[in-house]
Amino acid sequence: MRKITYVFGALVAAGAGTYLVVYLYRWQWQRAMICGVLLLVVEVMLFGLATLGRLNGLEERLRDTDRRQRELDARQEDILTRLREPAVAHEERRFRWLEDPADRTYVFVPVLMVAGVLLSGLAWVVQKVATATARPAERRLAGRLAVLAAPDPAAPGDLDDLPPLGGGPGGRTARLATVTVVGAALLAALIVGLADLTQTRKEEANENEATSVVVQIELRGTDMSSDGKALAAQQIWESCRHSTAAPLRHASLGDLGDGTFAGVVRPALTEHDLMRLRGCLEDAPLERAHLTVVGVGDAEAVEG
Known part of the structure; x- marks a missing residue:
């Protein structure tokens, strides 16, 4: 999730x-x-x-x-409780032949000593036989494991020739530096491109006489009459007259009927000013009103 x-x-x-x-x-x-x-x-x-x-x-x-x-x-408390038990509880674990003095034969300890000596001697013989027979097997095993042994640190060049595991710190640093450089380049390209697209720069003047803009207005939940549409369209048009670099002193808006209006701008707008005017008209913050630019054209100057 x-x-x-x-x-x-x-x-x-x-x-x-x-x-x-x-x-x-x-x-x-x-x-x-x-x-x-x-x-x-x-x-x-x-x-x-x-x-x-x-x-x-x-x-x-x-x-x-x-x-x-x-x-x-909890385990510590359990162990501590067992350790603090009275010694009387362990008296039942004694050997029975030590409880009655009349039954003592005094042969148990010597028998244990003799048995220990015999077992020690037998263990010594087994150890000698095993040592004598295991040396060839150990030599063969050492020969098989020689290829898996680590190189000698004292020998020059052995450890330097081995490639680092996982790329080492240098590899991680190189990858991090590469990602940082690529990210910084993409961010710089985005900032430069956005600044270039939104920058207001001096453009060549439009040689035409005027620019006509045809718009259509839609009202939602308010006065749907022609007068209400005309008033809303006029408010939006007047609010966007200052969105262009060239002052729109002679910019009239005429009603074409059915919610469609035509505005005439003199002098003719450049491409960048026209983009700014279109963006302002379609993004005007008038409540429950939306204006759409349906057509744009230039009127050529009449000679003579």
């Missing part, structure tokens, strides 16, 4: 980041802010899940440690 949550959060974060860049490119600031807030929320959620997972792991370890400590304390 945790892996599914991580995968879902990563997909949501990737989608929010992608649309954040797209909306910034389109100059749609309201949608870009929403995607940015969503991306921030997902990142905080993933960080909280990772932190909660670590805390749960620490809690489980503490529980295991406490359980093992309680079991160890």
Whole structure:
């Protein structure tokens, strides 16, 4: 379940980041802010899940440690209780032939001594025979294991020629450095590309006389009359007149009927200004109103 949550959060974060860049490119600031807030929320959620997972792991370890400590304390108490038992309880374990003096024969200890001497002598003979017969077998075993023996540390060049296991610290450092450089390069490319797309730079003037923009407005749950649509369209149009680099002093908006309006901008807009105006119109923060740009065109200057 945790892996599914991580995968879902990563997909949501990737989608929010992608649309954040797209909306910034389109100059749609309201949608870009929403995607940015969503991306921030997902990142905080993933960080909280990772932190909660670590805390749960620490809690489980503490529980295991406490359980093992309680079991160890219980065993210690059991052993201490057994050690503190009175010596009277062990009197029943004595030999019966020591309890009655009349039954003593005084032969038990000498018999044990003689038996010990005999067993010691027999063990010495077995050891000598085993030593004499085991030397060839040990020599053959040593010859088979010689190929598996570690090289001599004193011999120069033996240990230096062996490749390090797992790549060694140098390999891990190289991989980490490579990943860091690639990540930094991708981040720098993203920042430079985004700055290039959103930068306001001086462009060549549009030689046409004017630019016409055809828009269509939709209202949800409010006044659906033509006057209400015209008022909402005029408010959005006026709020976006300052979104372009060139001042829109002569920008009129005419009603074409059925919620469609046409705006005429003089002088003609450049490509970058037109992109900014389209983004502002389609992202205008007017409540329950949505404006869509359905067509854009330039009017050529009339000669003579």
